[in-house]
Amino acid sequence: MVRAADALLLLSFGGPERPEDVMPFLENVTRSRGVPRERLEAVAEHYLHFGGVSPINALNRDIIAAVEAELVTAGIELPVYFGNRNWNPMVEDTVARMAADGVGSALVFPTSAWGGYSGCLQYHEDIARARTVFGAGAPELVKLRQYFDHPLLIEAFADTIRVARERLPVDRRAGARLVFTAHSIPVSADDAAGPPADGGRLYSRQVADAARLCAAATGFTDYDVVWQSRSGPPHVPWLAPDIVDHLDVLATEGVAAVIICPVGFVSDHLEVIWDLDNEAAAKAAELGMSFARAATPGTDPRFAKLVVELISEHLRDTPSRRLGDVPGYGCTRNGAACVIGCCAAPRRPIGGK
Secondary structure (H helix, E strand, C coil): CCCCCCEEEEEECCCCECHHHHHHHHHHHCCCCCCCHHHHHHHHHHHHCCCCECCHHHHHHHHHHHHHHHHHHHCCCCCEEEEECCCCCEHHHHHHHHHHCCCCEEEEEECCCCCCHHHHHHHHHHHHHHHHHHCCCCCEEEECCCCCCCHHHHHHHHHHHHHHHHCCCHHHCCCCEEEEEEECCEHHHHHCCCCHHHCCCHHHHHHHHHHHHHHHHHCCCCEEEEEECCCCCCCCCECCCEHHHHHHHHHHCCCCEEEEECCCCCCCCHHHHHHHHHHHHHHHHHCCCEEEECCCHHHCHHHHHHHHHHHHHHHCCCCCCCCCCCCCCCCCECCCCCCCCCCCCCCCCCCCC
């Protein structure tokens, strides 16, 4: 059945765009969690290292421009709005503007491809909160599905891996180890991700499936899946190993070159450029290991095509295209949970997608 929509809302995490925004932004991220001030100040230094500007908002605006052009090509008339969870433009303000513009219903594209609390359920919470803040007459909001195994995403990542491999010294390319990274989360949060009937661990299983697909597309049979951007207290188990620790292990195995693919991220935002381009790259240099980091797919024209394909699933009943073996969910109306028992809310880390 074809379903109508008046607009598309791109919903993201948000980030500061000037130095004076950094601490208020981090306070928004950690509100009601009692995170010590010194922890916030430590994270703030990562942003201030780049002039207090996170690239995420600019990257999202680039995605919006590409999606707008692709919608025209596809013959779909939808205005595109932009809203964030933690910084301007806040999703509550965007929903109010949509209502003032006469939008009665909208599709919502989240800048996370994944299941789990941070990857999916928290976006449902954003939708529900924004509608509650507006009150009666808020637009109907339908979140688009998880897209971690969409063929266009896998193709885009595969090409960035090939490009990264070509940046390695010629004599080290053949033996380079492919290493996939995604944002770490508490083990307890991963265990609670997905409906109990699926056995939990939806997020880590989806990441592993996407990595498998990307490796197969590029001809790699030997690869690793590791994690990055941990921010919790040391006594709380998180998904491991961390990328920097893993490089030490690879060095002991005689690996001379690595290709790092941040498969868990849509764009080269701060956690990618800090944790990989700075910390992991520095560790590789210390170990005498050649290092090449694959780009994220957000700037690839296929990413905008992916978004429009997800839209077409609703507006034109086009079939869903999926390559993976792991379940995917995510598509509900007005912030409802995907399925009963899916993705319990944990204590949230600093950072996100």
